[in-house]
Amino acid sequence: MSAENLKLKLKIWRQKGPNSAGSFSKYEVAVSPDTSFLEMLDELNDSLERKGEIPIAFESDCREGICGACGLVINGQPHGPVPLITTCQLHMRNFKNGDTIWIEPFRAKAFPVLKDLMVDRTGFEKIQQAGGFISINTGGVPDANEIAIPKDISSLAMDAAACIGCGACVAACKNASAMLFVSAKVSQYALLPQGQPERYERVQKMVKVMDEQGFGSCTNTYACEAECPKGISVTNIARMNRDYMKAKIISKNVEV
Amino acid sequence: MAVLNSKIPEGNISEKWTNHKFNMKLVNPANKRKYDIIVVGTGLAGASAAATLAELGYNVHAYTFHDSARRAHSIAAQGGINAAKNYQNDGDSVYRLFYDTVKGGDFRAREANVHRLAEVSNNIIDQCVAQGVPFAREYGGLLDNRSFGGAQVSRTFYARGQTGQQLLLGAYSAMNRQVGLGKIKLHTRKEMVELVVVNGKAAGIITRDLVSGAIEKHSAHAVVLATGGYANVYFLSTNAMNCNVTAIWRAHKKGAYFANPCYTQIHPTCLPVHGEHQSKLTLMSESLRNDGRVWVSKKKNDMRAPADIPEDERDYYLERKYPSFGNLSPRDISSRSAKEVVDEGRGVKGGEAVYLDFEDAIKRLGKKAIEEKYGNLFEMYETITGENPYTVPMQIYPAPHYTMGGLWVDYNLMSNLPGLFVLGEANFSDHGANRLGASALMQGLADGYFVIPYTIGNYLVADKPEKHSTDHKEFEEASNSIKEITAKLLSTNGDKTVDEIHKKLGRIMWNKVGMARNEKGLNEAINEIAELRDEFWKSVKVTGQAEELNQNLERAGRVADYLELGELMARDALNRKESCGGHFREEYQTEEGEALRDDENFTHVAAWEFEKAGKWNRHTEELNFEYVKLATRSYK
Numbered sequence: 025m026s027a028e029n030l031k032l033k034l035k036i037w038r039q040k041g042p043n044s045a046g047s048f049s050k051y052e053v054a055v056s057p058d059t060s061f062l063e064m065l066d067e068l069n070d071s072l073e074r075k076g077e078i079p080i081a082f083e084s085d086c087r088e089g090i091c092g093a094c095g096l097v098i099n100g101q102p103h104g105p106v107p108l109i110t111t112c113q114l115h116m117r118n119f120k121n122g123d124t125i126w127i128e129p130f131r132a133k134a135f136p137v138l139k140d141l142m143v144d145r146t147g148f149e150k151i152q153q154a155g156g157f158i159s160i161n162t163g164g165v166p167d168a169n170e171i172a173i174p175k176d177i178s179s180l181a182m183d184a185a186a187c188i189g190c191g192a193c194v195a196a197c198k199n200a201s202a203m204l205f206v207s208a209k210v211s212q213y214a215l216l217p218q219g220q221p222e223r224y225e226r227v228q229k230m231v232k233v234m235d236e237q238g239f240g241s242c243t244n245t246y247a248c249e250a251e252c253p254k255g256i257s258v259t260n261i262a263r264m265n266r267d268y269m270k271a272k273i274i275s276k277n278v279e280v
Numbered sequence: 281m282a283v284l285n286s287k288i289p290e291g292n293i294s295e296k297w298t299n300h301k302f303n304m305k306l307v308n309p310a311n312k313r314k315y316d317i318i319v320v321g322t323g324l325a326g327a328s329a330a331a332t333l334a335e336l337g338y339n340v341h342a343y344t345f346h347d348s349a350r351r352a353h354s355i356a357a358q359g360g361i362n363a364a365k366n367y368q369n370d371g372d373s374v375y376r377l378f379y380d381t382v383k384g385g386d387f388r389a390r391e392a393n394v395h396r397l398a399e400v401s402n403n404i405i406d407q408c409v410a411q412g413v414p415f416a417r418e419y420g421g422l423l424d425n426r427s428f429g430g431a432q433v434s435r436t437f438y439a440r441g442q443t444g445q446q447l448l449l450g451a452y453s454a455m456n457r458q459v460g461l462g463k464i465k466l467h468t469r470k471e472m473v474e475l476v477v478v479n480g481k482a483a484g485i486i487t488r489d490l491v492s493g494a495i496e497k498h499s500a501h502a503v504v505l506a507t508g509g510y511a512n513v514y515f516l517s518t519n520a521m522n523c524n525v526t527a528i529w530r531a532h533k534k535g536a537y538f539a540n541p542c543y544t545q546i547h548p549t550c551l552p553v554h555g556e557h558q559s560k561l562t563l564m565s566e567s568l569r570n571d572g573r574v575w576v577s578k579k580k581n582d583m584r585a586p587a588d589i590p591e592d593e594r595d596y597y598l599e600r601k602y603p604s605f606g607n608l609s610p611r612d613i614s615s616r617s618a619k620e621v622v623d624e625g626r627g628v629k630g631g632e633a634v635y636l637d638f639e640d641a642i643k644r645l646g647k648k649a650i651e652e653k654y655g656n657l658f659e660m661y662e663t664i665t666g667e668n669p670y671t672v673p674m675q676i677y678p679a680p681h682y683t684m685g686g687l688w689v690d691y692n693l694m695s696n697l698p699g700l701f702v703l704g705e706a707n708f709s710d711h712g713a714n715r716l717g718a719s720a721l722m723q724g725l726a727d728g729y730f731v732i733p734y735t736i737g738n739y740l741v742a743d744k745p746e747k748h749s750t751d752h753k754e755f756e757e758a759s760n761s762i763k764e765i766t767a768k769l770l771s772t773n774g775d776k777t778v779d780e781i782h783k784k785l786g787r788i789m790w791n792k793v794g795m796a797r798n799e800k801g802l803n804e805a806i807n808e809i810a811e812l813r814d815e816f817w818k819s820v821k822v823t824g825q826a827e828e829l830n831q832n833l834e835r836a837g838r839v840a841d842y843l844e845l846g847e848l849m850a851r852d853a854l855n856r857k858e859s860c861g862g863h864f865r866e867e868y869q870t871e872e873g874e875a876l877r878d879d880e881n882f883t884h885v886a887a888w889e890f891e892k893a894g895k896w897n898r899h900t901e902e903l904n905f906e907y908v909k910l911a912t913r914s915y916k
């Protein structure tokens with residue numbers, strides 16, 4: 025595998041805290057093309073720590089593209105230049121010797137910067153807590169094979185459920201809309217028989233909190249779909265809009 | 281030596297849990313809201329426990345160091361979850377799942393716990409489907425299954441290659457509902473750094489707020505730890521970067537016994553190590569072994585490309601050595617076999633890797649079928665390695681993956697410290713010396729949804745714990761001691777980074793407390809780790825301040841704990857003079873190189889009591905095998 029090291033210039037957003045002003049700092053690194061993007065930052069941090077400097081704060085956990093913890097804007101694109109992967113899955117072989125790379129946090133009013141490249145995505149949590157569930161308790165449920173679900177329907181539900189909650193959709197959208205994120209959850213349940221009883225109430229509750237959390241509105245630019253590392257489709261947004269309209273019509277006085 | 285009472289109920293194995301549920305005391309529904317319960321961890325075990333306890337009416341305080349409960353390491357589980365549904369009509373049953381798990385664990389797990397696990401396995405699948413978990417289905421609309429290692433039936437339920445994600449999002453949704461209803465108070469980005477014990481009972485925890493750095497005190501009637509496993513002691517493992525041992529280790533230092541720390545699972549199908557700066561190892565789901573064939577060249581240092589090695593010069597060593605289980609042999613056996621061929625110089629191009637080849641499966645089933653089953657795993661492989669597994673065989677090698685050891689718990693999942701319950705990978709209870717694939721998800725959810733909700737009630741009624749004020753001196757002392765440790769870490773100002781020391785520890789662990797262990801190596805490891813620990817406290821460099829967001833400090837605290845745990849793992853391995861499951865002592869093997877157990881002297885759990893770093897006392901709990909007769913484990 026490993027070819028020659030790549031020499032790169034990094035311009036990284038540094039910001040002490042939510043209320044401090046931030047700016048770009050310059051670093052130079054030489055890395056193997058086989059290392060991952062985050063391993064490059066690990067190495068840089070190790071060298072900063074060695075010098076007694078404060079390492080760059082960024083989030084990651086699984087480093088396999090599933091936990092949704094990581095998320096950087098790389099050269100203007102959430103999760104970087106390669107489609108359908110997260111930042112942690114990006115490898116340096118996608119860059120050229122001598123490149124300058126701009127690294128920033130996800131930017132949105134609803135995602136305040138905590139430090140450097142770390143943001144607060146609590147807004148997503150509030151939306152899920154408002155209605156992202158089926159109201160059943162543990163125990164007393166029917167046998168798992170009691171209700172047959174057509175394979176294609178189940179598969180569509182799984183496509184929507186694959187969302188990792190990273191927030192790239194919000195970062196990609198010029199309005200910082202969370203529609204793709206919310207519609208993925210709404211769709212998963214709207215497609216499944218188990219989600220039917222609360223279908224219309226759920227969508228209203230989740231949309232209401234989405235608005236309260238300061239996410240913008242959707243103007244159908246589809247930037248979210250283009251940057252989503254899991255390929256969540258904007259057809260989910262259309263499905264959610266339909267359900268939302270229908271909910272308005274049929275719900276008489278649902279207090280949401 | 282303390283007597284460890286496992287509190288296994290009387291009666292026939294198939295009636296123990298039912299009888300026990302009847303005999304346990306119940307908390308009056310109206311009284312449940314008078315109890316506060318702390319749950320640390322929001323992975324499968326913690327989220328399912330928190331949600332269920334809240335549904336029952338308890339006031340739950342849930343803690344996680346993540347920014348969201350959904351990011352717990354459980355999210356990364358790929359392959360699937362077992363249950364004894366027998367939907368495939370292939371002869372599965374609760375008893376067979378029980379039997380396979382006891383045998384798979386190499387007769388080092390508690391029979392009664394394992395039977396209960398098998399019993400509730402079916403309820404888990406029902407629960408998850410009702411929550412809207414989109415499991416894979418067949419054309420008729422019913423649930424699909426696949427096979428995992430160590431079983432000859434198809435009992436694994438899955439959601440593409442993202443089973444852990446979907447199960448966790450299910451538990452997370454149940455939890456979110458209770459957060460919305462105000463029954464769970466969720467504390468994110470809080471790391472538990474100390475357990476508080478008052479009058480011998482668990483009374484609360486101390487946390488560090490990972491954003492502000494504030495040290496905070498929390499009190500409750502009972503504490504539940506569901507904080508996951510500690511395979512990151514090896515530095516390189518398949519675990520997420522932030523998985524750590526801190527919560528259970530600090531509880532251990534407050535008196536909770538640590539059971540079987542040396543039982544670690546080295547998973548056979550991971551991507552090989554590629555370089556110095558690698559931060560973690562990636563697992564390729566074991567489900568791949570349903571269709572992939574594992575092989576190496578018959579020749580040493582064979583530098584040919586795989587396609588140039590003719591069929592008769594290939595050694596499909598698992599199929600050769602274990603004809604009835606073949607590529608689906610259990611993990612410990614598959615990993616050790618890979619090490620054997622690599623040690624013989626027959627790894628890929630003489631290096632540390634073996635092939636996992638899909639050529640035959642693609643010929644037999646077509647590329648499309650393989651894509652449907654494993655598409656996302658193949659993509660992941662290509663993203664990382666730059667090679668296309670549809671045309672070139674994958675290269676794999678074993679890596680640390682799961683820790684069967686953990687805090688000792690009785691049948692009620694309570695540790696020897698009253699009021700401290702331990703669930704999921706953090707406890708030691710159900711997998712013996714080796715865990716079968718797709719059984720960790722099952723155990724986490726069994727513990728959280730179906731066991732703790734019953735057993736904690738019994739404790740609250742029978743032991744009548746009080747809730748103490750956080751002004752109590754034990755809370756004060758615990759919180760002060762944490763502040764002192766933090767100050768020490770920040771003021772040492774040496775010349776070694778935290779990662780540098782962690783990597784050194786990892787190498788000692790992998791070489792001497794890894795896939796194969798021997799007396800000499802273990803003794804060396806014990807000394808080397810103790811020295812490294814001294815080095816850490818003398819010359820670590822931690823930047824920044826205590827009262828701010830400081831990831832360097834977070835890592836330092838975790839590595840400090842690994843430096844003690846590593847030694848205990850080596851000591852446990854040294855004392856267990858037998859080979860069983862994931863614990864292979866080179867001195868104890870059969871002529872064919874299989875693990876050789878010593879049932880006469882080691883049919884017990886080793887539970888370690890902490891005295892001080894470097895000094896532990898070993899206690900034991902005898903294991904009785906009344907139903908699955910002790911026998912040499914054979915997969916031939």
Ligand SMILES: Cc1cc2nc3c(=O)[nH]c(=O)nc-3n(C[C@H](O)[C@H](O)[C@H](O)COP(=O)(O)OP(=O)(O)OC[C@H]3O[C@@H](n4cnc5c(N)ncnc54)[C@H](O)[C@@H]3O)c2cc1C
Nearest residue numbers: 321322323324325354359360472508704705718719720721
């Ligand atoms: C890559 C991979 C794939 C796997 N695939 C499978 C599979 O297919 N099938 C299977 O059965 N098993 C699988 N496993 C194993 C399984 O995923 C884990 O054993 C299981 O998910 C552990 O769940 P848990 O709830 O015990 O802990 P985790 O999911 O690890 O959760 C731990 C929780 O504790 C919190 N926490 C930890 N320490 C602290 C602290 N000090 N303070 C506050 N919070 C803390 C964390 O924030 C987190 O919320 C896999 C494991 C890996 C690594």
Ligand code: FES
Nearest residue numbers: 085087092094112
């Ligand atoms: S670190 Fe988990 S998705 Fe990137």
